[in-house]
Amino acid sequence: MMSRMTGMGWIALFAFVALGAPWHLAAAGEAPRQAAVATAHPAATAAGREVLQAGGNAFDAAVAVTAALAVAEPYSSGLGGGGFYLLHQADSGRDVMLDARERAPGQASRDMYLDDEGEPQPQLSVDGALAAGIPGIPAALDHLADRYGRLALGETLQPAITLAREGFEVTPMYRRLVGFRQEVLADDPGSREIFLHAGALPDLGQLIRQPDLAATLERLALEGRDGFYQGELAGRLVDGVRKAGGIWCRSDLAGYRVVERDPVVSRFRGFEVVSAAPPSSGGVALAEILNTYATLARRAGGLDDLSVLGLHYRIEAMRRAYRDRAEYLGDPDYVDVPVERLTSPDYAAGLAVGISPSDATPSASLAPVITAPEGPHTTHFSIMDADGNYVAATLSINYPFGAGVTVPGTGVLLNDEMDDFSQKPGVPNVYGLIGAEANAIAPGKRPLSSMSPTFVRNDELVGVLGTPGGSRIITMVLGGVLTATRGESVADWVAEPRIHHQYLPDRVEVEPGTLSEDQRVELELMGHRIETNDGFGNMQALAWWRDGNRLEAAADPRGEGEAVVFDLRQAP
Numbered sequence: 001m002m003s004r005m006t007g008m009g010w011i012a013l014f015a016f017v018a019l020g021a022p023w024h025l026a027a028a029g030e031a032p033r034q035a036a037v038a039t040a041h042p043a044a045t046a047a048g049r050e051v052l053q054a055g056g057n058a059f060d061a062a063v064a065v066t067a068a069l070a071v072a073e074p075y076s077s078g079l080g081g082g083g084f085y086l087l088h089q090a091d092s093g094r095d096v097m098l099d100a101r102e103r104a105p106g107q108a109s110r111d112m113y114l115d116d117e118g119e120p121q122p123q124l125s126v127d128g129a130l131a132a133g134i135p136g137i138p139a140a141l142d143h144l145a146d147r148y149g150r151l152a153l154g155e156t157l158q159p160a161i162t163l164a165r166e167g168f169e170v171t172p173m174y175r176r177l178v179g180f181r182q183e184v185l186a187d188d189p190g191s192r193e194i195f196l197h198a199g200a201l202p203d204l205g206q207l208i209r210q211p212d213l214a215a216t217l218e219r220l221a222l223e224g225r226d227g228f229y230q231g232e233l234a235g236r237l238v239d240g241v242r243k244a245g246g247i248w249c250r251s252d253l254a255g256y257r258v259v260e261r262d263p264v265v266s267r268f269r270g271f272e273v274v275s276a277a278p279p280s281s282g283g284v285a286l287a288e289i290l291n292t293y294a295t296l297a298r299r300a301g302g303l304d305d306l307s308v309l310g311l312h313y314r315i316e317a318m319r320r321a322y323r324d325r326a327e328y329l330g331d332p333d334y335v336d337v338p339v340e341r342l343t344s345p346d347y348a349a350g351l352a353v354g355i356s357p358s359d360a361t362p363s364a365s366l367a368p369v370i371t372a373p374e375g376p377h378t379t380h381f382s383i384m385d386a387d388g389n390y391v392a393a394t395l396s397i398n399y400p401f402g403a404g405v406t407v408p409g410t411g412v413l414l415n416d417e418m419d420d421f422s423q424k425p426g427v428p429n430v431y432g433l434i435g436a437e438a439n440a441i442a443p444g445k446r447p448l449s450s451m452s453p454t455f456v457r458n459d460e461l462v463g464v465l466g467t468p469g470g471s472r473i474i475t476m477v478l479g480g481v482l483t484a485t486r487g488e489s490v491a492d493w494v495a496e497p498r499i500h501h502q503y504l505p506d507r508v509e510v511e512p513g514t515l516s517e518d519q520r521v522e523l524e525l526m527g528h529r530i531e532t533n534d535g536f537g538n539m540q541a542l543a544w545w546r547d548g549n550r551l552e553a554a555a556d557p558r559g560e561g562e563a564v565v566f567d568l569r570q571a572p
Ligand code: DON
Pocket: 374, 375, 376, 377, 378, 396, 397, 398, 399, 417, 420, 448, 449, 450, 451, 468, 469, 470, 471, 473
């Protein structure tokens, strides 16, 4: 054995002995012995728990939860959408990101949302079938089951199938979001029939049944990915999309693949922070912000995260990372994304040099770039099984109820994720994000995302977290990481008041109660423009405190989610 060890092998062995084993190997054999599920809907949490108790692992539970959310949170995610799954396998210690992001159809083109004068037509990438990318979620379910799960799709999809057939109850959140999209839903016969009641808002407690979606899930259970991307159902999807003004082709569906990518890993306060790789901007921006902030904290000889200086430095680090996001980030299969450079501590040290301790940097004074639209709904869930496998997944159809179009006879609600491309360099989307060449539309390309499923861990803690929230996802996850690395409880990670800056527009967004009056005044005197917005995000997180082997989970009090920690033998 020894004689076959390569030169590299010796170096690796030396590093291992000299620097200490990576934490996951040091921890081999340890397991939380309980399981935890945190999702944005109680029915999805119940589905995850049921599958874990039936002997499934965290990846099987991720299938069950994804499908149940597709039914019960139709405004957030679904079979017609996409997302990113961050997985950790306990036995190998391996982390991997499943990229199930939507792709632009083959007939998409760079200027498809511009009129003859070259002016953007914002509605076209938001409402209706032309806004829909090729979905990734059905392929992700098959991939999870096939490569990572223990159970067959027939078993893991069952709770969602039952839920779709029997119906879920209308909640206040459902009514609020239907109200937001009522016009577009009423215009589409498929959506109108399912999501509205005689064209009006359904009452609280009314049941929303989706028999066509139940049949589509059954077909997926029986035939796997081909049941969705090929054959009769694919024909129906393409037909429905084209009749509604879209440009999908059968080859777009047949050609869709989930891509496994290495996550972006950074280090902060002795923790390893593992997050989403491009085509999400999450991991890169998070690393850039954490590195810059750590440099500034060293320069200050220590920093309280919630002091005026801590908040000022956080804002300045966010500003610069979102500037770089706008310039450099896009689908790595189409453009070269300088991940190493942007996530290196040296690069952050350079950025920190330009940050004053007393004055805000106007965004306009940074080298200009030209950003992409984000919508106000999406979902995140976090799962850990008793063996120590875990999943963070953020999934989306973009806007509430996506494009608003449900393809007849399929129950599939189309996404409007094409809106995440930058339609024209420099033109801000409705959320004020701008984008450049790296995120221009091209056939088959994946639009840039902010979705950031994340792990934060060291020898004492494994944290699993994420949230919806469009452009603010990254800064909310940042808030979660800062709270986690201060050793606070998981209930605080999700509840922590939020603060956000995205380079342009040049303003700091805070929730009511984030800043004291004195802090607000001091930040304004430094030159920050501060706007208070309603609560944002819907974080779902869990923490395995390895010291004492304690599992905790929490659902964001801003949403309607549910988090549970349980023994496998315990009846639900
Ligand atoms: O991928 C993205 O970044 C967006 N489509 C996510 C949209 C979103 O989070 C809306 N949420 N509330």
